[in-house]
Amino acid sequence: MSTHVWDYLPEYKRERKDILEAVERVFESGQLVLGESVQGFEREFALYHGVPHCVGVDNGTNAVKLGLEALGVGAGDEVITVSNTAAPTVVAIDGARATPVFVDVREDDFLMDTSQVAAAITPRTKALLPVHLYGQCVEMAPLRRLAAEHGLAVLEDCAQAHGARHHGRLAGTMGDAAAFSFYPTKVLGAYGDGGAVITSGDAVEGDLRRLRYYGMEEVYYVVRTPGHNSRLDEVQAEILRRKLARLDDYIADRQAVAERYAEGLADLTGDGGLVLPSVAPGNDHVYYVYVVRHPRREQIIERLKAHDIHLNISYPWPVHTMTGFAHLGYAKGSLPVTERLAGEIFSLPMYPSLPRGLQDKVIGALRDVVTSL
Ligand SMILES: *Cc1c(COP(=O)(O)O)cnc(C)c1O
Numbered sequence: 001m002s003t004h005v006w007d008y009l010p011e012y013k014r015e016r017k018d019i020l021e022a023v024e025r026v027f028e029s030g031q032l033v034l035g036e037s038v039q040g041f042e043r044e045f046a047l048y049h050g051v052p053h054c055v056g057v058d059n060g061t062n063a064v065k066l067g068l069e070a071l072g073v074g075a076g077d078e079v080i081t082v083s084n085t086a087a088p089t090v091v092a093i094d095g096a097r098a099t100p101v102f103v104d105v106r107e108d109d110f111l112m113d114t115s116q117v118a119a120a121i122t123p124r125t126k127a128l129l130p131v132h133l134y135g136q137c138v139e140m141a142p143l144r145r146l147a148a149e150h151g152l153a154v155l156e157d158c159a160q161a162h163g164a165r166h167h168g169r170l171a172g173t174m175g176d177a178a179a180f181s182f183y184p185t186k187v188l189g190a191y192g193d194g195g196a197v198i199t200s201g202d203a204v205e206g207d208l209r210r211l212r213y214y215g216m217e218e219v220y221y222v223v224r225t226p227g228h229n230s231r232l233d234e235v236q237a238e239i240l241r242r243k244l245a246r247l248d249d250y251i252a253d254r255q256a257v258a259e260r261y262a263e264g265l266a267d268l269t270g271d272g273g274l275v276l277p278s279v280a281p282g283n284d285h286v287y288y289v290y291v292v293r294h295p296r297r298e299q300i301i302e303r304l305k306a307h308d309i310h311l312n313i314s315y316p317w318p319v320h321t322m323t324g325f326a327h328l329g330y331a332k333g334s335l336p337v338t339e340r341l342a343g344e345i346f347s348l349p350m351y352p353s354l355p356r357g358l359q360d361k362v363i364g365a366l367r368d369v370v371t372s373l
Helices: 009-029 036-049 060-070 087-095 114-120 141-150 202-211 234-244 247-268 297-305 323-328 336-342 356-371
Strands: 053-057 078-082 099-103 125-128 153-157 177-181 195-199 290-293 345-348
Touching (some): 009 036, 009 234, 060 087, 060 153, 078 087, 099 114, 099 323, 114 141, 297 345
Parallel strands (some): 125 153
């Protein structure tokens, strides 16, 4: 059986009845757009986080974009983030007509190096956009301190960190607002596209609701500031409600897979060998992806194909090296840690229903390949 980093079919097999019931419920409800299921999901997702507001949107990219816009980011503003992220983080900044400014990441956990942020702040800086990458949180205290000092907004990109904790606090509850994606591969994944923004700010919530609905007040049908059409789909919302009830179990299952990998691969680490994920102090990692590092990555990936194991790289191209962002003017070598990592990292299969047999197969094959390099 061919093994990939992600597969939703084992989960679907297990949860099929519930998923199909969710679809049926929406189809029979008489309201296909912004109905009871979106409202219910928004209420329950806010409750999960202990925040007053959640606004469902159509995907994670637009969650970041609308989040930035609702925090007052617009043309001419600068947003500080990382290049070692999924491209949509940066596409969303561009979508809000702002300019991304990159700082490098830390060599050990691949997260935003918050010690570089102060030097990146200019009079045009409007917001900080930490990305809780791979399933664990960026160090938030220094960012909140800088934001308070310079009057900046903080938007957390939580697309990879549903349910992750940082010194006990949930990802998404440490900034002014937080953007989530429910793309199917994510820790909380829909059966299609979806996203949400959570916030404690009443005004931010109001702006988000207008922004996702053409810019209209839902009742008055008057556009004061043109917005977008970025609504969360009713069917996806109902599926997400059911999956949200199981989110902590999904996370526990991911952590169990990570533990097995760590045990099975521990002796391959060491000088010049495999580097396993490192969890920063105070973090509970939810393992959206299980990213390892090895200087001879290409050979490893190639040889694993002979075992019918097909791995991904999250991400092979740092965003600042992409042609679409060449105009930002980041030369090769300007973010050395990000660039070095991009050449050495790769991801092992990771999803909650990953069968034990496949976990063993991956560990066994990786052991064979790495020890025979
Ligand atoms: C997936 C992802 C997004 C975008 O989410 P979509 O739902 O695919 O639009 C944004 N930021 C990060 C860090 C992501 O991983």
